[in-house]
Amino acid sequence: MTDAVNDIPPEVTDDVERLRSELRHHAYLYYHEARPEIGDAEYDDLFRQLQALEAQYPALESADSPTMRVGAPPQDKFETVEHVAPLLSLDSSEKSEDFVRFHDRVCRALGDGVTPRYILEPKLDGASIELVYEDGVLARAVTRGNGQQGEGVTENIRTIPTVPLRLRTDTRPAPRLLALRGEVMMYISDFADFNARLAEAGVEPYASPRNSAAGSIRQLDSRVTASRKLDVLVYDVLAVEGASFASDIAGVEAIREWGFRVPERIQTARTVDEVLEYHARYEGERDQLDYEIDGVVIKLDDLAARRAMGATSHHPRWAMALKFAPRQEVTVIEKIDIQVGRTGVLTPVAWLRPVVVGGVTVSRASLHNREELRRKDLREGDTVRIQRAGDVIPQVVEVIEHHDDRAEPFEMPGRCPVCDTEVYQDGPRTVCPNRFGCSAQLKGRIIHFGSRAALDIEGLGEETANLMVDRALVTRLAELFDVTPEQLMELDGFGEKSATALVQAIASKRTPDLNRFLIALGIPEVGVTVARTLAERFGSFGAIRSATAEELVAIDGIGPRMSEAITGFFADERNALAVDALLARGVEPTTVEVASLDLPELGTAVFTGAIPVPRVVAETAWRSVGGSTSGSVSKKTAFVVAGDKAGSKLAKAEKLGVEVLDFDQFLERLEGHGGSIDGGSA
Ligand code: IVH
Numbered sequence: 123m124t125d126a127v128n129d130i131p132p133e134v135t136d137d138v139e140r141l142r143s144e145l146r147h148h149a150y151l152y153y154h155e156a157r158p159e160i161g162d163a164e165y166d167d168l169f170r171q172l173q174a175l176e177a178q179y180p181a182l183e184s185a186d187s188p189t190m191r192v193g194a195p196p197q198d199k200f201e202t203v204e205h206v207a208p209l210l211s212l213d214s215s216e217k218s219e220d221f222v223r224f225h226d227r228v229c230r231a232l233g234d235g236v237t238p239r240y241i242l243e244p245k246l247d248g249a250s251i252e253l254v255y256e257d258g259v260l261a262r263a264v265t266r267g268n269g270q271q272g273e274g275v276t277e278n279i280r281t282i283p284t285v286p287l288r289l290r291t292d293t294r295p296a297p298r299l300l301a302l303r304g305e306v307m308m309y310i311s312d313f314a315d316f317n318a319r320l321a322e323a324g325v326e327p328y329a330s331p332r333n334s335a336a337g338s339i340r341q342l343d344s345r346v347t348a349s350r351k352l353d354v355l356v357y358d359v360l361a362v363e364g365a366s367f368a369s370d371i372a373g374v375e376a377i378r379e380w381g382f383r384v385p386e387r388i389q390t391a392r393t394v395d396e397v398l399e400y401h402a403r404y405e406g407e408r409d410q411l412d413y414e415i416d417g418v419v420i421k422l423d424d425l426a427a428r429r430a431m432g433a434t435s436h437h438p439r440w441a442m443a444l445k446f447a448p449r450q451e452v453t454v455i456e457k458i459d460i461q462v463g464r465t466g467v468l469t470p471v472a473w474l475r476p477v478v479v480g481g482v483t484v485s486r487a488s489l490h491n492r493e494e495l496r497r498k499d500l501r502e503g504d505t506v507r508i509q510r511a512g513d514v515i516p517q518v519v520e521v522i523e524h525h526d527d528r529a530e531p532f533e534m535p536g537r538c539p540v541c542d543t544e545v546y547q548d549g550p551r552t553v554c555p556n557r558f559g560c561s562a563q564l565k566g567r568i569i570h571f572g573s574r575a576a577l578d579i580e581g582l583g584e585e586t587a588n589l590m591v592d593r594a595l596v597t598r599l600a601e602l603f604d605v606t607p608e609q610l611m612e613l614d615g616f617g618e619k620s621a622t623a624l625v626q627a628i629a630s631k632r633t634p635d636l637n638r639f640l641i642a643l644g645i646p647e648v649g650v651t652v653a654r655t656l657a658e659r660f661g662s663f664g665a666i667r668s669a670t671a672e673e674l675v676a677i678d679g680i681g682p683r684m685s686e687a688i689t690g691f692f693a694d695e696r697n698a699l700a701v702d703a704l705l706a707r708g709v710e711p712t713t714v715e716v717a718s719l720d721l722p723e724l725g726t727a728v729f730t731g732a733i734p735v736p737r738v739v740a741e742t743a744w745r746s747v748g749g750s751t752s753g754s755v756s757k758k759t760a761f762v763v764a765g766d767k768a769g770s771k772l773a774k775a776e777k778l779g780v781e782v783l784d785f786d787q788f789l790e791r792l793e794g795h796g797g798s799i800d801g802g803s804a
Contacts, residue, residue, distance in 0.1 A: 130179050138182050141172040145188040146288070150381060153284045186259045186288040191280050196343035200273035203264045205252050206301035207360045208736055210269060211436055212245075212419060214443035218398055221420065224442045225394055228422060231431050231439075239423045241370045242389045242400045243357055245443050247414035248305040249336035251279065252360065258289040258296025265339065270738060278339045281348035282306070290381035297364035302377065304356035308335040309412045312351040330482045331414050356382040357419075369423045390423060397444075405446045417445035434732035434766070450509045451484075452522060453477040458489065458502055458532045460539045464566025464644060466554040468545060470495055470532060472506075472518055479510045487516040492534045493550040502529040538562075558598075558696050565591045567599050567644055575650055576642035577631040581624040589613045600703035602628055632708050636663060639711040643701065647687040651753065655679050656688075661716040667692050667701070678726045678752040678759065724749035724795060725760025728775070731768030733785050735799055740788070747797035755780060763788040 148165055152158045158165075173189050176182055184190070215221070228238045250266035263279035265272035279285055289296045308316070313331040320328070328334035338350040359373040367373040371390065378384050387404075391397050401418050408415060422428050422440040431439040457473040470489040477484055487508055489495050498520060500506065505523040510516045537544055538554035540562040545552050554560050565587050572582035590596040595609050605628065610621035634642065640653040640663075648656070659677055660666045666688075674685030691697050727744050728751070729737050740763070741751040755762055755774045762768075762775040762782050775782050783791065792798065 130181060134175060134179060135182065138172065138175050138179075141168055141175070142187055144168055145172065146286075146290075149188065149283060150290065154381070154383060188287070190287065191283070192345060192348045194277040194280075194344050196345075197277070198342065200275060200340070200342075202267075202271050203262060203274040204271045205264060205267075205269075205360075206254055206299070208269050209250060209252060209266045209272070209303060209360070210433060210438055212441055212443040213437045213439075214417065214445050216417075216445045216447060218401075218444065221397060221442065221444050222394055224420075225397075228431070228440065232427060237392050238427070239369075240391045240397060241374075241421050241423045242391055242397060243385050243419045243421070244387065244404060244415040245417040245419045245445070246305040246307060246355055246357075246385060247330075247332050247416045248307040248355075249332065249339060251275075251304055251306050251339070251354065253279070253285065253302045253304065253354075253356070255289055255296065255300040255302075257298060258291065260285070260287050268738070270736060273340065275339050277344040278341060278347040279306075279354070281344055282352045282354055284383050285354050286381040290379065293379045294365075294376060296380070297362050299361065299363040300365075300380075301360040301362070302356050302382070303358040303360050304354050304382070306335045306339055307331070307353045307355060307413050308338065308351065309353065310414065311412055316350065353383065355385050357385055367425060369425060370421055371423055373425075391420075401444050401446075408446065415446075417443045419443050432734065435735070435737040448509045449479050450507050450519065451477045451479045452505060452507055453484075455500060455502055455504050455506055455518075458495075458500070460535060462538060462540050462554055462560065462562035462566075464563055464570050465646070466538075466557060466560065466563050468534065468538065468552040468554060470534065472500065474506075474508065474516075477508070479508065479516065482510065484508060484510060484516045487518050489518060491550040492552060495532055495534075499531065501531055504528070558700075561591050564596070564598070568596065568602060570644050571599060571602070571642045572628075576638055577634050578638070579624075579631055580627045581620065582627065585615070586613070586624070598703060599700055600707055600709075603632070603704075603707040603709070633710050633712060636661075636666075636711040636714050639663065639709075640666070643691075645688055645691045647684045652680065652684065655752075657714045659716065662713045663711045676758075678750065678756060679754060726750045726752050726758060727788070728752055728755050728759050728762045728771060729765070730755075730762060730771035731765035733763065733765035739799060743792055743797050743799050747792065747795040749795075761788075761791075 145165070145168055148158065148160055148168075152165075169189065172187070176187065176189060213224075225238070229236075232238055252264045252266070252272065254261045254263070260276070260280065262274055262276045263285075264274055264276075267273060280287060289300070308331045310331055313328070313334055316334065317328060328337060334350075335352060338347050338352055341347045356377050357374070358370075359367065359377065365376070367376065371388075374384055374388060389400060391400060397420055404415065404418055420442055422431070428438065428440040433439060454475045455472045456475055458470055459473065461469045461471050463469060469491070472487045472489055474485050474487060489498075489500060498518065500518055500521060501524065503525055504521045506521050507519040508516050509519050534552045535545070538556060538560060541554065541556050541560040543554055543556040543560065545554050547553070554563070557563060565584075568582070568587040568590065569584055571577055572579035572587070590602075590605065590613070593613065595605055595613075596602055605625060607618065607621040607625050610616045610624060611618060616624075635657075637650075637653040637657040640648055640656060641650065655677060656666050660669060669689070671682075671685045671689045674680050674688055675682055692701075724744070724747065727741075727749055729740055733740060744751055749760075752759065755771050755778065757778055757780075759775065759778075759780045762771060762780055763785060764772045764775075764782050765785060772782065774780075789799065
């Protein structure tokens, strides 16, 4: 390559800068102020001039150029990225009394006669995101993840036109570092259009604007994200270096000036009445809004007072969400039938006359089990009240009307509706015992195997799993690894590309993380935490498989019931065959280094109550010096670290005579073993 920099005539550099600045200005007027000064054609013309110059002089390309929103090559996975400061959640309640109590606590914390000032905002129901700007330029965007770290989705966020690639500095300079928190939203009207297009294309629609927003920013190909209409509303300065604010309102004002959209109708209040009035007004107007909100957020405005109040490991003490009552609608149960899940449980399901509840069409609701059906006396043909709270599966609340010639009560069948095996009762549950012969259970196992917490196989959803089983491509779990692209191409909805992609996605999971593999097997009682514990303690799949019940109960966090479920699972010959079949196909779970034996075993710590750092930070610190941690207290617990408002775990520790430390004592002990807390809090 020639030395391009030296070949660039100065007037070209000027032109490029001018075009960029004009394009930014016009985009801002268009998206933020809805008062464009030029038409689309003129904008496109400027855009193309800039593109042409950048193509001619590649040395002038710059990541924050308006031409650089779309076009990054697809990724194969997202990077895990640490947040600049933890993205905490909010304490929330539907009851105004809880707000009154919150207010009292705030007043007490502020002390004599000081009236708090609150900032009030809508609680946006989208996908939380962290935006980080370095020297005014968008450096990265990260999903909320577990609050400490999330997925780097920068390329996707760049495609959203209302997110500045570079801060506006017309009215205030760019700080050295700026981390903001906001919400990615899909407007209800855009969501409706988008879902209609999906339906036309025969693709399963998204359940809600929130799911759709979250799904859109988790696309590995940013061109897909670019094709979705998204917005980002920013409501919080998470961290800033090189500027400072005394109040939240001042922060929001700065956010606005730096070129972001902020939520509508932000307001301040000083009294309980004002807050409740705001809540009531927003709730009343909720259905007229083109975006989903599920409550209002109330935050103490004064940032020094916030610091004084602090946070628990989950949420700040200076803020809370006052949620709206779940949305209810009335509809008719058209039919009740049975669904059989992966563990053989028969669940009665109500098919409803489709009804829109808060922007989402609901046509199905789980009726849970026999007892629930009987208690609510739900029958086909009944008019019922249903509700949807957040994205939780819709529930039938109650019958409000029925015909005189009402249908007979629904009876749970005596035989499995799928495989015709006689069912049995297990408490309120009705179960099909045909673990290995019932196609519904196989479908459920495949779906679970590929689900996010398990092997996370992209493209292996409910529909595909059903087809695979119905067409007998897969007659046992392990055969998933035998499926060929040619076979998939015979299924509805598969082309060469998608078929190859799925086969590759499955093959790429041949060396799964040990803990994920344990989850994927669907061992009863083994969820995310137990799987992790088992992996860390035993290190290899072989060791777990041959562990005895005694070895298992000796581990903190594993009780007799769990250890029996685990040994029972592996002892069952059919499970053993199913596992062997997977291993025979080259599936090889990773091995994990077992906590080194050179380190002293410092014993198991349990954290409870509100401690000053996120619990995971404290746990990780203790484990890093050779200790272990658990979520529950038992005789085997070495000590309990109790923060504010510690409850039953503290009581249990006292009862069992387990040592109790406060957080400072814990720090001393940790430091005594050469450890430290480096996570820090916000
Ligand atoms: S403030 C530490 N303000 O609600 C305070 N959160 O559980 C952090 N959310 O996932 C949040 N609208 O993404 C705040 N106006 C608003 C919000 C808001 C929506 C979300 C947030 C988080 C959840 C809180």
